[in-house]
Amino acid sequence: MKLVTAIIQPHRLEEVRAALEGVGIKGVTVSEASGYGRQKGHTEVYRGAEYTVDLLPKIRIEVVADDSEVKAVTDAIVGAAQTGEIGDGKIWIVKVEDIVRVRTGERGPKAI
Amino acid sequence: MKLVTAIIQPHRLEEVRAALEGVGIKGVTVSEASGYGRQKGHTEVYRGAEYTVDLLPKIRIEVVADDSEVKAVTDAIVGAAQTGEIGDGKIWIVKVEDIVRVRTGERGPKAI
Amino acid sequence: MKLVTAIIQPHRLEEVRAALEGVGIKGVTVSEASGYGRQKGHTEVYRGAEYTVDLLPKIRIEVVADDSEVKAVTDAIVGAAQTGEIGDGKIWIVKVEDIVRVRTGERGPKAI
Amino acid sequence: MPFTLDSGNTAWMITSTALVLLMTPALAFFYGGMVRTKSVLNMMMMSFVSLGTVAVIWVVYAYGLAFGPGDAVGSPRAFFGLNGVADSNSLAASFGVPFLVMVAFEAVFAIITVALISGSIADRMKFGTWVVFTVVWISTVYALVAHNVWGSGTLITSIAPSQPIDFAGGTVVHINAGAAALALAILLGRRKGFGKEPMRPHNLPFVMLGAALLWFGWFGFNAGSEFGADATAGRAFLNTTIAPAFAMLSWILVEKIRDGKPTSLGAASGIVAGLVAITPAAASVDTWGALAIGFIAGIVCALAIGLKYKFGYDDSLDVVGVHLVGGIVGTLLIGFFANLDEGTTWAYNIGNPGGPLNGLLYGGGWTQLESQATAAGFAIVVSFVATLVIGLVLKYTMGLRVTESVEVSGIDLAEHGETAYEEAKSL
């Protein structure tokens, strides 16, 4: 099993979620984050003052999936989150040793 | 060492924390998240409009523990977070290669 | 590739980010968290009532880095985040199997 | 008639004017709390900027358009700039209230009326176009309706069988704004996600703050419309207390029965619905009439706000459901409940030929109801049609609506370069 963590632009969340549903993913955990990256932030003028904003709002998506689903999952996310602009985000994949469903205490792939 | 990540219902946080303390865990990191899952959300009526809420508030708990403690940790979480209702949450376990205590720079198990 | 996750004191964020930039890290994801730990929280008096605060605000920093950069990254974080007080935080390191840049679909180290 | 100053009446009218001015920022909070976080500031700015534009044009030419001499409409040159006008020209000269006080009193009525409209077009109208709209709408629609209901205009009185009663603005303000709001909402189209996404109010305490300050200001609106501090003002004041009180209760009763739970948004909306409905009637109904109007308005408006989902127009913050419907309810119920015998010293020519009559339940027959319907119908038709025309012209010149991407990411940032709140983030 793998944990796929994706950092995406906030306004793509709806699309990504739909795409994940499209490839059969039923469970997803989502949280707020902020990112620094190549997308350097922007200069703003406000009330006569100029300053740089370089921490930008992002969404973190976490999906635990069976090894066999990982490619589908990453492709789905890339497909739905890509706008082609700098700052579209990152996905990283980590090996999961075990997973538990709290409701039942089941373990392993069937708990996903 | 392992990183145990648990997604639980917000109102079980206090119980889970107490249970972790019960099995000797001293450090825990907690954050807010939202989840999609089998627990399908619900239909609400508000001011004449009906709509579905399908992103539900959850709490993420992260514990780094020694390999020997992992079973105790997951059992403690399951025991304290379980209500038997759909949406109780997930736990996943990932191998940690190293850990550092920032205060001292210590590394490895003794830094936990 | 490795995922370095650091839990630090909120007021050290600026310094840590600068230190990471100093060792050549360009992308970082940041989010809010809270921690329980040795730093036991404190007793507050407010309007005649006394109570203990034991969940303290922290910042989570995530950096995916090449294996060769990991030591520099952790050293930079420890160097910038350390105040010597209990509660300075933790860093843990996890192996990453793959990484994807959403914008281009590139994979592996060059996507970092 | 030589003018004699009455310091007591003047004190009350100055106070009333300040109270009515406060209603526009109050509305900004009532509306601003109801929208999502990404469009709070734009919502509030539509109200605030109305204070700017209308106050300025009012003293230059619009007061004359509404209250100057003329059969169908007044004249922009009458009272141009307002300098050197004798106090005997005051609308409240018989109460000893100076001219400029009454000019200010009428100004704040015009301001709040156009600001009311903005609730139906939340999240999606170009700010620049809105600014122009406020100027054009007040100079045409508002001036015309006010002139014929409160000024010397004869378009309504020439067709109504008796003098229609609109004490404080049921037709001039609420029906007028509500019909315009419907026209604009239709022209602008629905928000992305309308009827599907929740779009819950982002800050209900702000909605309640707005409702409370509206109520507070409304005492100036209604009791001030007597033009002096006397027993009739007291009657208007009391009715302005009990009608919204009962409307709040009846609205949340509807919710309790229908949805299971009385909401704070319902309570706030009920207050406003009751205030709207009692506005035309405040000085011409007795205690039972005021209670009945409040109770009925709360129920009818609580049901009416569902119409937008049935008919598919996006009256975002229920201006149609509350102000148009509530205004009609109040205006028509006068035809049933008007009780001009209940010690009212109210200044309309009661008892004269062509003057207003008691309502159906108070021995006056059907005549007054007919007059009320005539006035309401006049305002609905004039306002709806004229606003459509104005809106269409603006659509094809300046453009009415922001782009979809602005709507999604939030009109505050795109049109004002700001977000309402900067989070206390440690980030």
Next chain:
Amino acid sequence: MPFTLDSGNTAWMITSTALVLLMTPALAFFYGGMVRTKSVLNMMMMSFVSLGTVAVIWVVYAYGLAFGPGDAVGSPRAFFGLNGVADSNSLAASFGVPFLVMVAFEAVFAIITVALISGSIADRMKFGTWVVFTVVWISTVYALVAHNVWGSGTLITSIAPSQPIDFAGGTVVHINAGAAALALAILLGRRKGFGKEPMRPHNLPFVMLGAALLWFGWFGFNAGSEFGADATAGRAFLNTTIAPAFAMLSWILVEKIRDGKPTSLGAASGIVAGLVAITPAAASVDTWGALAIGFIAGIVCALAIGLKYKFGYDDSLDVVGVHLVGGIVGTLLIGFFANLDEGTTWAYNIGNPGGPLNGLLYGGGWTQLESQATAAGFAIVVSFVATLVIGLVLKYTMGLRVTESVEVSGIDLAEHGETAYEEAKSL
């Protein structure tokens, strides 16, 4: 006595009434800011719904109960529906203020009084039961106390050695509400986590907004209680400025000394404590008396709010500590500081047999203090006992308290189907 309208006094009384009405929403913010995010709306709704229920019953029968004729209590049939009552029946007939204005003025006093109680039962009372409570409590406890302090009731005057002074509601409003709040808090029991969890105010600016609007409205409350615009109203106004000012300072001084830091919650509470304490005394003490009352009230109330932890009742937002204690402080200090020679034109029968006397420090001896204590004691006993009885009846019929799971997850969602804020989440 034929009634002669005084437009100036009427202007001030209408204005005062609007100001006092605003105090109830102000209280909703003062209280609403103090609770946790999950119960803001319920807290505010308890105030708002009081505006609904009490306004309606007041004009139907409750005004007569309080101010109609009768020895122990008035009559619900006196002034039933309020129609056709001559202005000579006005409470302020001698000031030339019309009947209905004074009915409205007294209505808003009743409303705020019952709303005050809600602060001690935050987060845990069934909303439906609260609605019923407001109706029952006003019809019984409030009507009785008001009738005997301000109306023609003789229960107190028959036992007090001189006329007790309660200019604007130290006993009728604050002691009355405070004693009822204590009774309800005891009946309801403590909130889960009381004394252990922090339960800090979720929004202190709202608390300060509430305090500010309360102060603003309180000028109508106190200076309005003169029933006209004259030098005594000026004295009441000035005292209503300086007493809360000094109480704010003395409260934060206590905090500075005891806890090391002056808090904004302390400043807001100090203002309210000073306002409460000066309420009965506003027109009968001079500058030094007002300063002393403010200073003492700030200190005593700052210490009194700690009592709930000692005795274990959960007076959640300190209604007992501020209103009951503050009301007693102000009522008793009149016995020391009353200075009826200081140019007060205040209408009570000063100088007549049985009339009020100067306080101990102004040459009047102990008599007035005894009278003040009598009135305070009467209100405490009547209100506490009667509220316990009402509460017990409601407990075994409708039920008083929500379930524990509702309390944990938040009363707003369970009772009103809403949360106060929708976060600006991109989620």
Next chain:
Amino acid sequence: MPFTLDSGNTAWMITSTALVLLMTPALAFFYGGMVRTKSVLNMMMMSFVSLGTVAVIWVVYAYGLAFGPGDAVGSPRAFFGLNGVADSNSLAASFGVPFLVMVAFEAVFAIITVALISGSIADRMKFGTWVVFTVVWISTVYALVAHNVWGSGTLITSIAPSQPIDFAGGTVVHINAGAAALALAILLGRRKGFGKEPMRPHNLPFVMLGAALLWFGWFGFNAGSEFGADATAGRAFLNTTIAPAFAMLSWILVEKIRDGKPTSLGAASGIVAGLVAITPAAASVDTWGALAIGFIAGIVCALAIGLKYKFGYDDSLDVVGVHLVGGIVGTLLIGFFANLDEGTTWAYNIGNPGGPLNGLLYGGGWTQLESQATAAGFAIVVSFVATLVIGLVLKYTMGLRVTESVEVSGIDLAEHGETAYEEAKSL
């Protein structure tokens, strides 16, 4: 002259006083919304505590210092404690308004003036030092300037060629506070991050609430400065409506042209700039004059707030840019637009030798402009220099500024032990 009570004028002056009192909490919101989340409460407390300290010293000795007899300055013993003073000593005796009402009216002017200063020192002044500052500053700088502009002081009239016009506080309040704010900002030094970090307003709706309540209260400030309810009060009221309205428009026009977007912070600031500029002029200019003053003030102040970046002083919330500059704009423009023929019944000795004259554009020549500049210059120099001295003394005794670590982690927690908001966290 025997004193005859006028209930109407008294009603208006009591109401005005309540309105002006509300301005200080309004300012707390205007300022409090503009700072970052970590210093909201301290910002608001600086305003609230001014209500405490100044109200108390005012009735003890400071009223006499400002309005008692004396050539350069009044006397702390005149009216000490205020007891037993005949109403013929009232500032508005000729309007039939009692003495204590006018004492209260003047008190709330002093309060808001010192509170205004706090905007330039946001986030970084020791709270205890601020408390002492308010007492010292009012007792010296404010008393001196008020005495010589509004009281019997002759320092200005002896050097000005005609009576300078400051109807409601252009010099006494705004220039005075603005110059003091500049002095304090320089003494305190810049905030950490000034000019580099964003420091955006944390809650713009609060800023708009503040601006709205300031405007509402300002009607008491300006129309109340007539001391009665008459046509001149009506003129002042109307001008206080249209000048800020136009200033709001001209400010956001500058933003639209320069930055591309009209902001809500700009609209709120424009309103305040217009209110400031019309304050001295409200009763002495006609419609065109008021519109011109509003329009010009909006533009000039919108540009002036950029000066702090050029000169490097951290006038955090633009007290200098809005109050000092706006006050100067209004004061000087009177020299151009004063139109004393436009039916003003305003009480200054118009037409007498040494009395005020029409402005340059109304046939009065340059004289009045010279007088206006004299008064403005007097206030600037006195206030700036004296505040520097007071500030230096405090710096080397109590200390002015909190430590850097307090500033970074937030002054609210360090000085008040609180944070403004407790998040609705499930955590």
